[in-house]
Amino acid sequence: MRLDYSAISDVGRVRKDNQDSGYVGPHLIAVCDGVGGAARGDIASSTAIAQLRRLEEDPPGPEAPDADLLGRVSMAMHRTHDQLADLVDETPSLDGTSTTAVVALFDGGARLGFGHVGDSRAYLFRDGEIRQLTHDHTFVQTLIDEGRITEEEARVHPHRNLILRAIDGTHELDPDLFVLELQLGDRVLLCSDGASGVLDAGRLADILSSGSPDYAAVELVRASLEAGSSDNVTCLVADAVEGEPDPTAVPLLVGAAAEMPRRARGTRPSGRSPSLFRGHRSGDTGELEPVRAEIPEGVGFAIPSDPPDPEAIRYAPRPPSRYAWLSRLLALCVAVGALWILAATAWSWSQQQYYVGEQDGTVVIFRGLDASLPGLELSHTYERTNVTLDRLSDFDAGKVREGIGVGSLDDARDTVESLAQKMSADDSTSDGGAS
Incomplete structure (x- = not known):
């Protein structure tokens, strides 16, 4: 064969x-x-x-x-x-x-x-x-x-x-x-x-x-x-x-x-x-x-x-361009700009958030996030109230110390109003008992 x-x-x-x-x-x-x-x-x-x-x-x-x-x-x-x-x-x-x-x-x-x-x-x-x-x-x-x-x-x-x-x-x-x-x-x-x-x-x-x-x-x-x-x-x-x-x-x-x-x-x-x-x-x-x-x-x-x-x-591989440093610089600028925009967007969103918390024994409305990063505070005092924790029940006072998350500024004010009413009711009860 x-x-x-x-x-x-x-x-x-x-x-x-x-x-x-x-x-x-x-x-x-x-x-x-x-x-x-x-x-x-x-x-x-x-x-x-x-x-x-x-x-x-x-x-x-x-x-x-x-x-x-x-x-x-x-x-x-x-x-x-x-x-x-x-x-x-x-x-x-x-x-x-x-x-x-x-x-x-x-x-x-x-x-x-x-x-x-x-x-x-x-x-x-x-x-x-x-x-x-x-x-x-x-x-x-x-x-x-x-x-x-x-x-x-x-x-x-x-x-x-x-x-x-x-x-x-x-x-x-x-x-x-x-x-x-x-x-x-x-x-x-x-x-x-x-x-x-x-x-x-x-x-x-x-x-x-x-x-x-x-x-x-x-x-x-x-x-x-x-x-x-x-x-x-x-x-x-x-x-x-x-x-x-x-x-x-x-x-x-x-x-x-x-x-x-x-x-x-x-x-x-x-x-x-x-x-x-x-x-x-x-x-x-x-x-x-x-x-x-x-x-x-x-x-x-x-x-x-x-x-x-x-x-x-x-x-075939091409030799580096004479102005390769310029393209790298532009790429770095684009990357930094993108990060800045992302950070600015995140900060803007955080400043549209509110929560109810405590400061020096008083109920306060805070603007921002109920959190913090090393060297950076994510919230600040927005409104102080005349509601004090010592005039609230232990349960409500504890909730305030932990921070009460709310959806908007109006919701925060409603929460404070509710706490104020509870404080007034507690005061009335106490006065009635004393008489």
Whole structure:
């Protein structure tokens, strides 16, 4: 058994640069989707492919146990992790970059050893049915697993791009590893989320059901863009066919991994990356120049030698403005002004409040709040009365000492009047008893 394969990567109709990278050869299929913005996701994905394609140099044989097959994949992914860590150490501006990865290593017999991290996907099309082989490491996938949203809702969820696991050179790498037993006639698809995010399983199966790997790859990318994908789109298709490996087969690099060697040779067009499908529907890829994977190790991946990249310039940190102190001063003034307005509003409200209390044994109407702050009195005497506490009952006198809250000045005066009446009644009672 051998693999008959094809690979297409397109920048899409929205993005300015392609941050996907892909590789496909007689023994290896791999797709990586870089993340990073200013931190250059294209560097992350192309660096990952540069490391992963080493698996092609010494493929395992059909007699190799599953553990050896998966061990090779895991080691390659960890080498990628270490390489990204070294890149960030050498170039701090790359801090925060990361990449997804789906890797399929063919043993030359009938097995594919898979490694997966992130939200790029692998599918198997067999006997007219499609099956998703990988499980997304995303926030929305956890919601799907919990039954809180559906697959359809996940495609439009505001946090659908939140990746929980990736190769970033910082966090511990824990890829999913598994083996797939191939059958003659099987068709395997590896793709970035630019395709899987807009094409459901039924549409993928419809496209994969006919035609050559070249046709399927082209149609998948075209259909993704027609469905409204706003991301880069990368699709790698491989068929399990009978026969010995084709000695004339050319391993292919696509996406950012293909652009890096062109940059190093000075042949990449200036401006945004071209889209193969922009403005037409035919899906003709005759203009696609395959990039042979036998590029000298490291060529095109040395960051200092790259020419300025428009997307990197767009997101690059800007030096502080000459008048940065002025903007900070203005911001401070705005903040102080807002606090002053808030304090003035609170003080104005407090001075519209009243309560009845005691001062020097006399009932007094206070204006403000029956409280105090260190160094700040929140109330003051507003009206004094001739009602004294020693002429009130113990109960009423106690209430006055504690402070009687009222709604308004009129309510306060009514409260004092009520206390005065009680005082007069108590005096009358006392006089009557004495006579």
